[in-house]
Amino acid sequence: MNTIKLFQEDVYIKKFTATVINKDIEDGKSVIILDRTAFFPAGGGQSSDFGTINGLSVLDVFEKNGVISHIISGSADFNTDEMVTCEIDWPHRFKNMQRHCGEHILSGMFFREYGGVNRGFHMGKEYMTIDISLEENSNFTEITWAMAKNIENLSNSIIWKNAPVITRFFENREEAEKLPLRKALAVDDDIAIVCVGNIENPSDCVACCGTHPAFAGEVGLIKILKVEINKGMYRIHFKAGEEALLDYQEKHEIIAKLNSRYSANTFDLLEKVFIQEEKNKAYRAQLNTFRQLLLKERVMETEAALVSSDGIAVVSFEALKVDDLLQIGRSVTDEISKLLLIISYEESTILFFSDGKTVDCGKLVKETAHIYNGKGGGNNNQARAILPKPENIPTYIDLIQKHLR
Numbered sequence: 001m002n003t004i005k006l007f008q009e010d011v012y013i014k015k016f017t018a019t020v021i022n023k024d025i026e027d028g029k030s031v032i033i034l035d036r037t038a039f040f041p042a043g044g045g046q047s048s049d050f051g052t053i054n055g056l057s058v059l060d061v062f063e064k065n066g067v068i069s070h071i072i073s074g075s076a077d078f079n080t081d082e083m084v085t086c087e088i089d090w091p092h093r094f095k096n097m098q099r100h101c102g103e104h105i106l107s108g109m110f111f112r113e114y115g116g117v118n119r120g121f122h123m124g125k126e127y128m129t130i131d132i133s134l135e136e137n138s139n140f141t142e143i144t145w146a147m148a149k150n151i152e153n154l155s156n157s158i159i160w161k162n163a164p165v166i167t168r169f170f171e172n173r174e175e176a177e178k179l180p181l182r183k184a185l186a187v188d189d190d191i192a193i194v195c196v197g198n199i200e201n202p203s204d205c206v207a208c209c210g211t212h213p214a215f216a217g218e219v220g221l222i223k224i225l226k227v228e229i230n231k232g233m234y235r236i237h238f239k240a241g242e243e244a245l246l247d248y249q250e251k252h253e254i255i256a257k258l259n260s261r262y263s264a265n266t267f268d269l270l271e272k273v274f275i276q277e278e279k280n281k282a283y284r285a286q287l288n289t290f291r292q293l294l295l296k297e298r299v300m301e302t303e304a305a306l307v308s309s310d311g312i313a314v315v316s317f318e319a320l321k322v323d324d325l326l327q328i329g330r331s332v333t334d335e336i337s338k339l340l341l342i343i344s345y346e347e348s349t350i351l352f353f354s355d356g357k358t359v360d361c362g363k364l365v366k367e368t369a370h371i372y373n374g375k376g377g378g379n380n381n382q383a384r385a386i387l388p389k390p391e392n393i394p395t396y397i398d399l400i401q402k403h404l405r
């Protein structure tokens with residue numbers, strides 16, 4: 001016996017009673033079949049309802065051959081023929097109805113204005129998309145952002161007119177096909193046709209088994225977020241209903257924070273960000289000039305240290321990165337008699353440079369760094385040791401000097 005679909009009789013039923021027809025246990029979950037239900041099973045791109053049966057949470061609802069099953073975690077403590085009290089999670093359902101009906105209106109508008117056919121619909125937790133194909137209409141070769149905005153405006157005007165959303169049920173396709181459908185029928189019987197607005201010139205008219213509000217006004221708002229080309233079609237990312245409001249609220253928070261950060265208002269924010277970017281570019285160029293000057297000076301200091309050393313020269317420089325120190329070491333390689341050590345206390349790193357003959361840098365690091373729990377390595381000419389504690393560097397340097405004498 002097919003389950004009586006209360007959501008088809010009245011989509012606003014939130015609480016109802018029903019008789020348990022069958023109860024099974026599958027994979028530790030109860031599978032409940034009722035004589036009638038307001039729980040919408042997943043279908044038409046719309047996810048299933050949640051809610052409770054006698055206070056027990058309904059995790060999933062699905063339909064097979066006209067029979068609707070309700071999944072409850074664990075063993076349900078009611079029996080066949082028992083009357084149960086059911087309640088659907090209305091906020092979740094209403095959000096689904098808003099999003100789903102938003103998709104109808106948007107798809108209907110793309111069809112009416114540009115002949116675009118909705119060939120794919122995704123209604124996930126995070127985002128919603130429709131894939132619009134222009135293949136059947138030669139007047140348009142692409143969907144631009146301006147065209148999408150036009151559709152967005154038209155769709156919202158339908159919401160503001162509070163157009164009725166009417167579902168008509170048909171036993172067979174003959175009668176159903178008399179309606180101005182935007183898509184060919186895929187089923188032969190038990191057909192539900194949803195029309196938004198005037199039946200003579202509807203904003204949308206298509207077969208659909210989902211749940212819809214009675215009036216477009218309940219959708220509240222439709223916002224297109226992005227248009228992208230996908231597999232020769234146009235993928236429209238959008239939000240509808242409460243989700244669109246939440247999106248606006250979140251983005252407003254971000255803009256408000258940016259406004260405060262840049263001392264801007266929303267309308268000069270972009271300009272202020274561009275000005276800051278230009279300033280940053282100039283700062284970077286200036287910083288690079290100073291860096292080059294500093295490097296030149298440090299190279300000269302390193303050369304002086306090499307000249308006055310007994311073969312092992314040690315220098316340490318602040319405010320320069322290890323990459324800069326490498327550049328200094330490499331530029332004085334020809335002047336090293338035995339070993340040059342360049343220290344970065346900030347990065348707890350010691351760079352080793354030699355001519356590669358008198359001292360093998362890589363071997364030296366391998367033999368010594370572990371004494372201070374350090375790590376590192378390198379080759380004959382060049383190596384680096386990284387110590388966990390920079391305060392150990394002076395004693396480590398002493399150790400190196402003693403090791404080489």
Ligand SMILES: [Zn+2]
Pocket residue numbers: 044100101104194208209210211212
């Ligand atoms: Zn629908």
